[in-house]
Amino acid sequence: MTWAPESASGLIGAEIAGYRVERELGRGGMAVVYCAKDLRLGRTVALKLLAPEYTRNEAFRSRFAQESRVAAAIDHPNIVPVFEAGEADGVLYIAMCFVAGLDLRALLDREGPLAVPTALRIAAQLASALDAAHARDLVHRDVKPGNVLITKGVDSDHPEHVYLTDFGLAKKSLSLTGFTTAGEFVGTLDYVAPERIAGRPVDGRADQYSLACVVHETLAGAPPFKRADHLELLWAHQYDQPPALSKDRPDIPVAADEVLRRALAKIPDDRYDTCLEFVGALRAAVGGAGRSGSAPASADLPPAAPCTDQGTGAEPGAERGEEPEEPEERAEAPALPEPSPLPEPPEPPSWAGPVLRAPH
C-alpha cells in the first residue's frame, strides 16, 4: 500500500485495516482523510491516514497511541468519536465518526463573519468539548477552524451541531509550528498560544487562547493577529495587544472587547479558569446582540444527525425557521433521532471536492 497518492483516486477502493476507502474528504498538512466503509460493521467512517514522516517519528508514534486512547475514552457530544487507531502496513490510521457537513474553515471562507448567535452557539459547544478534555488533563493544542466540524443540528433550538476533532494530533513532536523535518511549514500559527511559542508548559488555558482566536475570527472575519510573515505573527502573539473586536463589528458592545482580551491574555493566569467561563462572559457582554441577527449560517448545511457509535446518517427531525433562542451551554447530547440500520453513506458534501466512488 502506498500512502499519500499523487492522485486523489490512488487509494480509492483499497482495503486498509478492515476499511474500504470510498472517497477523499480532504487533506491537511499531516494526513489525508477518507470516507471509508468499516467492513466488519458495515458503517461509514472517516479514515485518517497519517503522513509517513509521522509514522517514522518515534516520539510522535507513542504520543499518538497514548493520546488516541485518551481521546477515544472521552465521551462528549461535541468531540468526534474515535472508533479505532492503529497501524497497518506501516501507516498510522484513525477511524472516527464520519461527520457529514463542513469544517469551520470552509464555513468562514464561504460565509465570512457569522451572526453573533451562531458564533456564540459554536463557541459554547467548543468550550464544552474543551473543558471536558481539560478535566481529563488532555490539552488539544491545535484548536483551529479546520479542526471544527459542523453538521446540521437536530432542531431549531440547535441549528448546527459542532464537533472538535484531532485531539492529540498537534505537531508537537516535530516542532511547535509544524515545520517538517525538511523545513517546510505545514500548519497555521494564527491560533497558537504565547506559552507554546515560548516553549513553556501548556495546559487547557492554551486551548482557551486558541478558542478565543477562533471566536474572534468567527465574529470579525479574521483571527486577531494577521502579519506578513511567520516571525512577525509569533511576535504579535507574544507581545502585541489584540485589536478590539467592536471595531470590526460595531453591532457588538465594547464590553466584549474586554472578554476577548482576557481570554487572549499573554499569561495563562490572566485568562478565564475554563473555556465555558470565557464563553459565558462573552454571552453576557454581547447581551441583546447574542439573541438577534440573521438566519443561522447553518442554513444550507447538509442534513445529518449527530455522530453516534452506529455512525448513522439519519435525517434530522425538524425544519428550521425563526431565529432560535440562545441555548444554555450544553454538556449533554441533544436528543438523537432513532438510528436506522446500516444506512447508505450520505451524499458527499459540496465542499468535499472531487467525488470519487469506490468500485462496486
Ligand SMILES: Nc1ncnc2c1ncn2[C@@H]1O[C@H](COP(=O)(O)OP(=O)(O)OP(=O)(O)O)[C@@H](O)[C@H]1O
Ligand atoms: N470525522 C470527519 N468527518 C468528515 N470530514 C472530516 C473528518 N475529519 C476530518 N475531516 C475533513 O478532512 C479534511 C482534512 O482534515 P485534516 O485534519 O487532515 O486537515 P486540517 O485539520 O485541515 O489540517 P491539519 O493537517 O493541520 O490537521 C478537513 O477538511 C476536514 O474537514
Ligand SMILES: [Mg+2]
Ligand atoms: Mg485536522
